[in-house]
Amino acid sequence: MIDYVKGRVVHWDVEYIVVDVRDIGYQIYTPNPYAFAKTSEAVTVYTHHHVREDATLLFGFETREEQNMFRKLLEVSGIGPRVALGILAGGKPEAVAAAIRQENIAFLTKLPGIGKKTAQRMILDLKDKLEALTGGFGLTADGLAFDNPSIPPELLEGGVAWREAKEGLAALGYTTAELDRAWHAMKNSVQADESVDALMKRALQQLFKG
Template sequence: MYDYIKGQVTRVTPEYVVLEQQGIGYQLLTPNPFAFRKSEEEIQVFLHFHVREDAQQLMGFLDLSQRELFRKLILVSGIGPKGALAILASGVPSHVIQAIEREDEAFLVKFPGVGKKTARQMILDLKGKLNDLMDAEQFTFESDGPTLFDDGQSTHDLEEAMLALTALGYSERELSKIRPLLKGNDTLQTTDDFMKKALQLLFSGK
């Protein structure tokens, strides 16, 4: 029904962004809201319209390949839209595809909400069916923005990243293990930086 929308990002939250187009603000659920930046510049966002009995939701993706992988994932039994967004939040769909092709269950179960049964189902349903996505050039989120932040801003960005990870399904116990590593890393300057590093640490088991 919808393919894409062009507009201005007017709000960014840990769970969704608002894209304004012709005076209407569209609430878009997205893998990593902090990959977006509030700006007067018009951007293009690829859409997926999800309908269920109690809700109608728009999902937004900065990259077409992300949306296509999302659509593949929600066809797997045991994976809903929220689970698919959590998988894509790592920003590296190519790693997900490679894990499916290698039948790497140990990698797949690191995603929140993905147990051994669901990981096995992902492999059974999707192995050999994602090769067209492997050829896509853009898999990662773009990260633009200021490079200098004071300590107060850095702490604020860290807390926003923690809220976003909680929304994706990570537990406070998991996040408490990596928080000191994030807080002590001076190279992390934006919420998106904190998100990406946090996901790397979560997937490495630290």
């Protein structure tokens, strides 16, 4: 079992990154590849080593919480690695955990690849296993989990997926002002279940327009 990989990110794509570890490049699928574009220094990627008959794959995460949630999601019937990765691209672990513990099917069915029956299985299988991930977090209307109820909703505009997309775009050299303009131009047409990658593509279209 490969628990983590430490090295420099030498390439990233819409689905994966490549981490150079002593001149060996590990292809690692991750919820938000652009999050690892923030630095040219060595990073630690927490991994899940998935072996099947026709492939050996690595799935990677920025935090232990994401890694743990990914593994919990794989315990649910009907959720494979790709769907679990999509779930974490659509919501932070604490937000997903809070939705499961609150039996918030409306939020869960907005996650990529999750229908009502799968959402119900997630609640049934995981509700009592995620307390460590949720802690005292609550869930806002847009799916953000937070433990400070004094944070005004306007500071959370765009939700988790847009915040991660914004970080990835900033790492590519775009300024906060440019990204804010892109968001205001596209926000009225954004769907609640859009992934980080989809939002990045939308924003890039706006940025290319000038």
